Amino acid sequence: MTPDPRQFQRRRQGLLLALALLLPASLLLGAASGAYYIPPLEIPRVLQQGLEGASVLLNLRFPRVLLAALVGGTLALSGAVLQGLLRTPLAEPGLVGLGLGAAFGAVLWLAFFPLAAWGLPLAAALGVLGVLGLLLRLVGEGEQPGVRLLLMGLLLGSVLSALIGFLQFRVGDPQGRSLTFWTLGSLGGASWELLALTAPLALLSGVLLLGQSRALNALTLGEEEAFHLGISVGALRWRALLLVALGVGAAVGAAGNIAFVGLLVPWLLRALGGADHRFVLPAAWLLGASLTVLADLAARTLFAPAELPVGLLTTLVGGPLFLYLFARGGWRG
């Protein structure tokens, strides 16, 4: 079945428009609710007159909602790029070991500098770069580099989680227990400082990755075809993977591993609007950001005053959903 291209084009535009509206709506919803109860309609007045609760909104809730959007958008976009680049719809930062590389970098940093939280996003980005460098060396030039990368990434990921466990064991209690944060994810530490530390890396990676959509489109035709279209496949791969590393490092460094956003979001979008990266990449950023803001809203209000790790929620919802979709055989989007 081949849909009419013009009709398909309109559908994509419609989807992009809907997603562009969904993000501000989720941001508003996230900003309007929380464990510290302020009637949503009172919020403008509270802020204007600096009433009780204004500091909660300004210093806790707003940076948290923005960080959720930034992290979710970055993870979904990185997932979409990886899937296009490796031409396997299962590639996801979490699955190819990059998320665990970020966590390992961060955990190593914590082990040596337990009191210097400011270095975490950078250390995490370095961890991703390290994993990436190692992976590309291991994969080499053989056949089916995408599949090999995916499998080796999975293996490397399990080695890394064992290493994290080992560090956890050596660093001991109570710092040791804290490290579970990296595997479950949480936006509870959000602040303007953390946002300021995360945003430059994440946004830089995001903007530059969005610019790769034409090259990625050419690559979907095949490496040879891409070459004939004037795309240097090797350079594209390096550039895109480097940018993904920066984005994933910043995102995981700020919020731990929020699973399934990078897998499910691009997958859904391809199922709805086709595989054109000029559509998938910006749409993935928007949808990933919105869904993460909403997931975090649930994480901090469902069991208030306690809070759930947001990665637990995304896995509980995303995992079974993806399994269902996958089992129905539509995995090529």
Added chain:
Amino acid sequence: MRPWLFVIPVLLSLAAAQPFRVTDATGREVEVRSTERIVSVGGSISEILDKFGLSERIVGRDTGSYIPASLLKKPDVGLFFRLNAEAILAQRPTLVLTVSEAGPPPVLAQLRQAGVSVVLVPDEPTPEGVKKKIRTIGAAVGQPARAEELVRALERDLLALRSKTQVRRGEPLRVLYIYPRDPRNTFVCGEEASGAGLITLAGALNAVKSLPGAGAVRGCVNLTAEAVVAARPEAIVVPFFPDQPFSFENILRLPGVAETPAGRNRRIVAMDVTYISGYGYTAGRAALELHQALYEKTGPVRLNHPAFNP
């Protein structure tokens, strides 16, 4: 000197070597045949054994036992909830004294099977619980009289505390108990938790006892930053671990803390972890010192264990 007088020391040592009988926290009657080699699992148990003059007989200790400091040179058999039977048996103990939550339970069964007397010491975080703890240890090592002395000293401290809490006027201070384990999470305990229990004993109010629209916090939870602010704590109490770096700045940086009255006024009391949550013979003095730190001092306060000054 008459030769039969030599019989007296022999008889005395025989009497001392008689097996002691003790009922432990699970109601089990345990026979203690020898107190020659003791493995002590629980910081408060070790400090009480030291008060009985038995620290020399401790041949193994858990990670949380660092008082008296001489214990740090003895073999560490691990965390109290993650014990390993072989590591304990390697110290060839005759008696293993553990806090009642020690485990996992199969390990305790393995120790009993190996012929070691295992006494689970009651560990309720209340003054009555402390007395029970001291008396149980006293019975297990055959020193009931010394145990009563310690109980009386505890009662004196509690009396001094009561004389302060009863004359104080006004609302009790709202205090948040934070267990620092992750720089990104404010991990907070309700008053049932052992460390937080001392806050109530010291005459203050646990700030998460009731939260608007959310009810009470039971046990310990990662409190969402906004709920930290909604709890409106006027002071924060936090345990510190003598072997780990601690800074007041890191507590102030935990999610939500900076927006609370306690955070703005830097009202933080950091207390040695055994002192605040061990409920050993120093529990009365700990509550008294905490009361003074909360009501009579300002700014950040650090309270060391009286028998351990790093």
